Amino acid sequence: MTEESFTFDGRPVAFRPGQSVGAALTAAGVRSWRSTRVDGRPRGLFCGIGVCFDCLLVVDGRPNERACIVPADAGMRVESQKGTGHGRLEV
Amino acid sequence: MSERMTERGSDVVVVGAGIIGAACAYFGARAGLSVTVLDRGAVGGGTTSRCEGNILVSDKEAGPELDLALASRGLWLQLAAEHGADAFELEEKGGLVVATGDPGLASLRAFAAGQGAIGVTAVPVSGGDLREYEPNLAEDLPGGTYYPQDLQVQPVLAAASLLAAARDLGARVVTGAEVTGASRGADGRLIAVRTTRETFPAGAVVNAAGTWGAVVGERLGGSVPVLPRRGFILVTEPLPRVVRHKVYSADYVANVASDNAGLETSAVVEGTRGGTVLIGASRERVGFDETTSPDVLRRLAAHAVRLFPFLAQVRVMRSYRGFRPYCPDHLPVIGLDRRIPGLLHACGHEGAGIGLAPATGRLIADLLTGAAPQLDPGPFDPMRFVLEDA
Numbered sequence: 001m002t003e004e005s006f007t008f009d010g011r012p013v014a015f016r017p018g019q020s021v022g023a024a025l026t027a028a029g030v031r032s033w034r035s036t037r038v039d040g041r042p043r044g045l046f047c048g049i050g051v052c053f054d055c056l057l058v059v060d061g062r063p064n065e066r067a068c069i070v071p072a073d074a075g076m077r078v079e080s081q082k083g084t085g086h087g088r089l090e091v
Numbered sequence: 092m093s094e095r096m097t098e099r100g101s102d103v104v105v106v107g108a109g110i111i112g113a114a115c116a117y118f119g120a121r122a123g124l125s126v127t128v129l130d131r132g133a134v135g136g137g138t139t140s141r142c143e144g145n146i147l148v149s150d151k152e153a154g155p156e157l158d159l160a161l162a163s164r165g166l167w168l169q170l171a172a173e174h175g176a177d178a179f180e181l182e183e184k185g186g187l188v189v190a191t192g193d194p195g196l197a198s199l200r201a202f203a204a205g206q207g208a209i210g211v212t213a214v215p216v217s218g219g220d221l222r223e224y225e226p227n228l229a230e231d232l233p234g235g236t237y238y239p240q241d242l243q244v245q246p247v248l249a250a251a252s253l254l255a256a257a258r259d260l261g262a263r264v265v266t267g268a269e270v271t272g273a274s275r276g277a278d279g280r281l282i283a284v285r286t287t288r289e290t291f292p293a294g295a296v297v298n299a300a301g302t303w304g305a306v307v308g309e310r311l312g313g314s315v316p317v318l319p320r321r322g323f324i325l326v327t328e329p330l331p332r333v334v335r336h337k338v339y340s341a342d343y344v345a346n347v348a349s350d351n352a353g354l355e356t357s358a359v360v361e362g363t364r365g366g367t368v369l370i371g372a373s374r375e376r377v378g379f380d381e382t383t384s385p386d387v388l389r390r391l392a393a394h395a396v397r398l399f400p401f402l403a404q405v406r407v408m409r410s411y412r413g414f415r416p417y418c419p420d421h422l423p424v425i426g427l428d429r430r431i432p433g434l435l436h437a438c439g440h441e442g443a444g445i446g447l448a449p450a451t452g453r454l455i456a457d458l459l460t461g462a463a464p465q466l467d468p469g470p471f472d473p474m475r476f477v478l479e480d481a
Binding site: 010037051064083084087089091 | 225226328329330331332333334335366383403405406
């Protein structure tokens, strides 16, 4: 096995070259990685083709990246997202 | 059934289901008139849905427009008390005008001094205190003025709620009916409005067609000099509450009042209940050109980041544009068209239509019923342009 990995909320997730972050997470058994803004409900892949913006997560500190179209990369730091992903800006 | 209603006609037909038409319908119905509202499109489909929903006193100098704005502000609060603030998403958020340099701060202070004399509360804020109002503001701004009376509504919701309230009072709203002309009686008085759908008999007709008021006025027989002034707005991705007030730079006031035909931009930043932040404001006189201008959008973004540096890290989702209805003297056209008996105008409110709508609607209702107007309509007289031409 020559699989590479990124971290998701601190733990390693293996991926194959060319796989999206969302595909790798789903293959690893992770089905939700975002909670909605108002009701905090779980979200993961929905359309899977970059259109619906349901599968948002934080990639290397950038919120609102679409898991389904961001290619997985070795050493990437992926985190689940709460609400807007910009909570630290709240006043 | 609708046939019979049509035969009977209405005391007043209001052309335009934007915020001004909705306010005219509401106050007309409340005064006991039977009202029919016509629009060629949908409710709030024109400039009402292309703005930010501001009800501002902060950007107006002492004069007739500020008088109208103060009266209107009181009516908005009254409407919110009667129908619930949620019916309009009315927020008493207040405005914060900030200077980006010392000359700007000096003119801002002078401007506020002039407003204070007639009922506008303006609180000077030092550069050091600005971030107590808005923690995300840039640290190097020299100061500003806080205007607690500035309000905001969701404009399309506000128009729809006013129309719903008018319908509760018996008004009728007909969408998808474009005015094509008017019928006049033997004495020259307007007696009916012809549309692409049917003809609506009317005791009086109110031209509340906003930016298209010139065209509608012409079709009804009395033209008014209303022209479009284009503006773009950027919409960010949804955020938590990052901006508490309407925040804008001091240059905005000068741009609003300017007669320059070229592009003018200044920073106007505010949050919405939905979480998006709206970023304006640009002004250009380019007719009804709907082309998106990347240069304008770039400038708006740069101005906004100057005030709120965090915005550089936030995505813009989309932009929209609208056409403000402006008159040559920057005052709306409200009142009787004495060339055509039975015709009234209520349009040309430029970028202030949401704020000025209730007082405009009440004034139109007063003129229709013969009640004593609670505000001097003289400065808004549609005939002021005609007399100048003569």
